[in-house]
Amino acid sequence: MSPEYVPAVIITLVVVVGVIALILLGWRNRQRRQASVPAPASIPETLSEPRVEVEGTYVVTTSAGDRLDRIAVHQLGLRGPALLSVGSDGVAVLREGNPNFFVPSEALELVDTTSNMVGKAVEKDGIVVLRHTQDGFGFDTGFRPRYHEQKAELLSALRALVPAGTDTTGKDSK
Known part of the structure; x- marks a missing residue:
């Protein structure tokens, strides 16, 4: 040189x-x-039989309603490969290289789709969003199915968990 x-x-x-x-x-x-943000629930030792299991990408978890406010604590802000397992008792988010967590069905408030969340933009409605609460704090968790053909089955299984009378499309909450 x-x-x-x-x-x-x-x-x-x-x-x-x-x-x-x-x-x-x-x-x-x-x-x-974000030190006061509660940790997500850990996966229970006994789970119901999965209705649907879908491989894909865990996109990110944000504050509920603000898909640009990444949650950095509890390693929820780190994207990576994941498996979403939907059973009658809730949704297990099984992540490679990061802690797994569980969304109990009674904590699930909304199932939605979007084309972008902080750090990730895809085709229209390519990301499935779960709105859930833990200890009074609301989260939006994004998941992108690896195979587009599995998205309709995943959405159907997830929406079946949301309590009756709740808007499961989220279209009025954007």
């Missing part, structure tokens, strides 16, 4: 390291601000 490029390389490296440090600082501060 020519000596005339050394200062430019050093400045570039300093800028890249600085940006990474700021990103990590922002993530840590978000986790600190």
Whole structure:
């Protein structure tokens, strides 16, 4: 490398390291601000027989109604491969490399679809959204089925869990 490029390389490296440090600082501060957000329910030892199991991508969990407010605590803000298992007692979210969690059927308030959640934009209605509560805090959890053909069956099974009289489409809540 020519000596005339050394200062430019050093400045570039300093800028890249600085940006990474700021990103990590922002993530840590978000986790600190969200320290009061309750942890999702763990998966019970006994589950009902799954009605539907769908492979796909766990997109993110956000605050209910604000699909741009990523939940950073409890590793809920980390995207990755997952399996959604829907049974009569609730929905098990089985994530690769991150903690699994459970949404009891009585905590499920809404089943919706969207084309975007923080950090992910896809085709129209490509992300299935579950609105649920845990200890009084509302969450929107996004899941993108790997195979489009399974989405209708998944939505049907999920909507069957939502209490009667609740709007399961969520179209008036956007």
